[in-house]
Amino acid sequence: MxxxxxxxxxxxxxxxxxxxxxxxxxxxxxxxxxxxxxxxxxxxxxxxxxxxxxxxxxxxxxxxxxxxxxxxxxxxxxxxxxxxxxxxxxxxxxxxxxxxxxxxxxxxxxxxxxxxxxxxxxxxxxxxxxxxxxxxxxxxxxxxxxxxxxxxxxxxGGQAALLAGNGQQLARTCERVTLVRPDTVAGDRMVAFINAGLAQDGRHEVTDVLAPEDAEDYTAQARAAGVRPGEGKARSAACVTAVLGDRTDDFFRSFRKLHDGGRDVQIASVLGGVGQDVVNRTGGEDSPFDGAFVTGWYPEPGHxxxxxxxxxxxxxxxxxxxxxxxxxxxxxxxxxxxxxxxxxxxxxxxxxxxxxxxxxxxxxxxxxxxxxxxxxxxxxxxxxxxxxxxxxxxNAMVTYLEVRHGRVVPVRNGFVSVAETLESNPEDRR
CATH class of the missing domain: 3.40.50.2300 (Response regulator)
Incomplete structure (x- = not known):
């Protein structure tokens, strides 16, 4: 090192x-x-x-x-x-x-x-x-x-590395990114890190949507994260990433109900929010998470x-x-x-x-x-x-993963370092 x-x-x-x-x-x-x-x-x-x-x-x-x-x-x-x-x-x-x-x-x-x-x-x-x-x-x-x-x-690298990596992963695809995250002190820090990742490719800052950590219904947050008119025509235009731990699936269930299945929107999360267990539980190859981007710390589960x-x-x-x-x-x-x-x-x-x-x-x-x-x-x-x-x-290494045909698989082999992104993050230098 x-x-x-x-x-x-x-x-x-x-x-x-x-x-x-x-x-x-x-x-x-x-x-x-x-x-x-x-x-x-x-x-x-x-x-x-x-x-x-x-x-x-x-x-x-x-x-x-x-x-x-x-x-x-x-x-x-x-x-x-x-x-x-x-x-x-x-x-x-x-x-x-x-x-x-x-x-x-x-x-x-x-x-x-x-x-x-x-x-x-x-x-x-x-x-x-x-x-x-x-x-x-x-x-x-x-x-x-x-x-x-x-x-x-x-x-x-903790949540900081995951969020910075998630921002970098989405910046290559998305014109606009919405982050749905817990209304907690830890959640407050997430915004700066994902913005740092987006900034690496010159993307705009995320739209920040707060959610109660123990909510039983995410309809209001799903509405706030909604697709703007015309954005759904291009899959890459609008992206929604949710970092809600065990409740990530609950949020996306509400999101799909409100937005015609949500298939025209690139969805994303980090490991701990969307993983192989969630994909298996929601239909495997038919899971609505098929195509989701996932940022992790470690190699894919099947490695x-x-x-x-x-x-x-x-x-x-x-x-x-x-x-x-x-x-x-x-x-x-x-x-x-x-x-x-x-x-x-x-x-x-x-x-x-x-x-x-x-x-x-x-x-x-x-x-x-x-x-x-x-x-x-x-x-x-x-x-x-x-x-x-x-x-x-x-350790500021992350992995870029994707849900493909019911499996969480690597988008690219090996680790991706977000050290430079985190070290140069101006919002973390206060």
């Missing part, structure tokens, strides 16, 4: 330390770094994975299921370098209070890391982890804190590079439902791959939150090899990208 100059990393703020008082006294006492159990010979390596389940908004149960499956797999073959891996999971519930509770539990359990997790509540969960010195490896990438905290080690993960799920899921095409599941697999490489690099040294973090900061020689589903990963100072407000970003 090529090194480059970047803005200085953000250090822990006063707010992080102030959060100490808010931690449950039954779980944590005192402020500052806390003593954590060391994983030496005979002691398991304890880690945590959290994700929301059973909520009215985005749900990611496959991430915690993948974490448990990974532990069953490595422990069945002797553990990681002879160490048992103990995975503790937590339901974050898409709720800031519950996210904080999950983080507090990670501290109480003596976790060496939080791995492959999803939460939109970075302000709530990151402070307890920082104070305890616990690294956050491979979060899903939906919060600012994942790309600013020196204790975070993201494996992808041979995912076979090691698929084999682990086949052999060790133990009845848990895991969709290996889910980008959350894929992110968790990658994050645990990083964890394994780091633990193996420690040799006979104790595995603690501090030793894991130091190994990540020092870097693995040649970078962490994830089997080609990402570039080799490294979080050394010289390997981080010069993306303003995202100083922890180490």
């Amino acid at each position: 090529t090194g480059r100059r970047r803005p200085p990393s953000l250090h822990r703020s006063g707010a992080a330390f102030a959060a100490c008082a808010a931690l449950s006294a039954s779980l944590v006492s005192g402020c500052g770094p806390l003593p954590l159990a060391a994983a030496g010979p005979g002691n398991p390596v304890i880690v945590m994975t959290w994700a929301p389940e059973g909520t009215a908004a985005t749900n990611m149960p496959g991430m915690t299921a993948m974490a448990r499956t990974y532990a069953r797999w490595v422990n069945a073959s002797g553990g990681i370098d002879g160490r048992e891996l103990k995975v503790v999971t937590c339901n974050e519930r898409n709720n800031g209070i519950e996210a904080g509770h999950c983080a507090q539990r990670a501290v109480a359990e003596g976790a060496a890391a939080v791995v492959g997790s999803y939460s939109q509540h970075g302000r709530t969960f990151m402070s307890p982890l920082e104070m305890a010195g616990i690294p956050y490896i491979g979060g899903y990438g939906v919060t600012d804190e994942e790309f600013t905290s020196p204790f975070s080690y993201p494996v992808n 041979p590079r995912w076979e090691p993960m698929r084999a682990v799920v086949r052999g060790h899921a133990d009845g848990e439902e895991i969709d290996t095409a889910d980008p959350g599941v894929q992110t968790t697999w990658i994050a645990y791959t990083v964890l394994r490489v780091v633990i193996e690099s420690l040799g006979d040294s104790e595995v603690t939150a501090g030793s894991v973090r130091r190994a990540l900061d020092r870097g693995i020689e040649g970078g962490v090899d994830t089997g080609g589903v990402t570039p080799k990963l490294s979080w050394r100072y010289e390997d981080l990208l010069a993306v303003r407000d995202h100083p922890r970003m180490a």
Whole structure:
């Protein structure tokens, strides 16, 4: 990975330390770094994975299921370098209070890391982890804190990379782009990133349509995203991209009802909104998503590079439902791959939150090899990208995909870098 100059990393703020008082006294006492159990010979390596389940908004149960499956797999073959891996999971519930509770539990359990997790509540969960010195490896990438905290080690470019890539992918086809996105703080950031991608080909800024994150009906948003008179005559004239997580299909269902099937409009999304599971569920080869553009972080779900993960799920899921095409599941697999490489690099040294973090900061020689589903990963100072407000970003690669005959397939082979787009984004330099 090529090194480059970047803005200085953000250090822990006063707010992080102030959060100490808010931690449950039954779980944590005192402020500052806390003593954590060391994983030496005979002691398991304890880690945590959290994700929301059973909520009215985005749900990611496959991430915690993948974490448990990974532990069953490595422990069945002797553990990681002879160490048992103990995975503790937590339901974050898409709720800031519950996210904080999950983080507090990670501290109480003596976790060496939080791995492959999803939460939109970075302000709530990151402070307890920082104070305890616990690294956050491979979060899903939906919060600012994942790309600013020196204790975070993201494996992808997060929503910023997806949106910038989506803008670049659509700019080649569309005269006008409408973005339908959540009416949340995370959603507010989406507009600047997709505009940065569109600007690479001189396209106009998106039409921004806000939607409640847990809406049951998207008729109003579908009407606001409607096709202007005459635009439907040329498929490439009007494009609508929706980034609503689990509710993306609900929006497009409303959109098709209002706009004569919506077949004359180029539709798009990012992985997590439209994926192979959605295509299968909506008709496969007859899916109304046929022809949709999709921007992802990783290779298409059917790529041979995912076979090691698929084999682990086949052999060790133990009845848990895991969709290996889910980008959350894929992110968790990658994050645990990083964890394994780091633990193996420690040799006979104790595995603690501090030793894991130091190994990540020092870097693995040649970078962490994830089997080609990402570039080799490294979080050394010289390997981080010069993306303003995202100083922890180490991977700005995306993939351009399309739904074709019922399958999510690549539009082009290999990764596309959006690093230059993000680094030059004027709206992110405030």
